[in-house]
Amino acid sequence: MKSEPFKYSWDDLVAEGEGTWDGVRNHRAKNNLAAMEVGEEAFFYHSREGLEIVGIAEISVSGITDPTDPENKWAAVKVKAKRKLKNPVTLKQIKAEPRLADCELIRLGRLSVAELTPEEWKVILELAGE
DSSP: OEEOTTTSOHHHHHHHSSEEEOOOOOHHHHHHHHHOOTTOEEEEEETTTTOEEEEEEEEEEEEEEOTTOTTSOSEEEEEEEEEEEEEEEEHHHHHHOGGGTTSHHHHTTTOSSOOOOHHHHHHHHHHTTO
8 A cells, every 4th residue: 555655654644543545546456445354454655755665554444435535436444553564665675576576566556555465465574574
């Protein structure tokens, strides 16, 4: 899950306790949001500034309609900060890792909510030193 830190950062989520992931207006990202289930984890990625995965969030409420959408077409979820990564994983590191060459974060870089395979998840945790 990507967020521009000047709009909503990892620290903002931690301070808030639980945040709503809304405002997504891309169909692939919407489908990724709609597929999320309570208890699943997601990486929190700072986009535009930092360009790095900084933490792991947990889906606390799934299957909700985006409260910012007057037409009720778009999906949203609620998330809670689970833990900060030991070491942030930069986009440069991700792009340099051959095992991540096909991940949506690279292939579909404009997506605000990208899907990762279990193997890709493990590789990113490895890059974070976890």
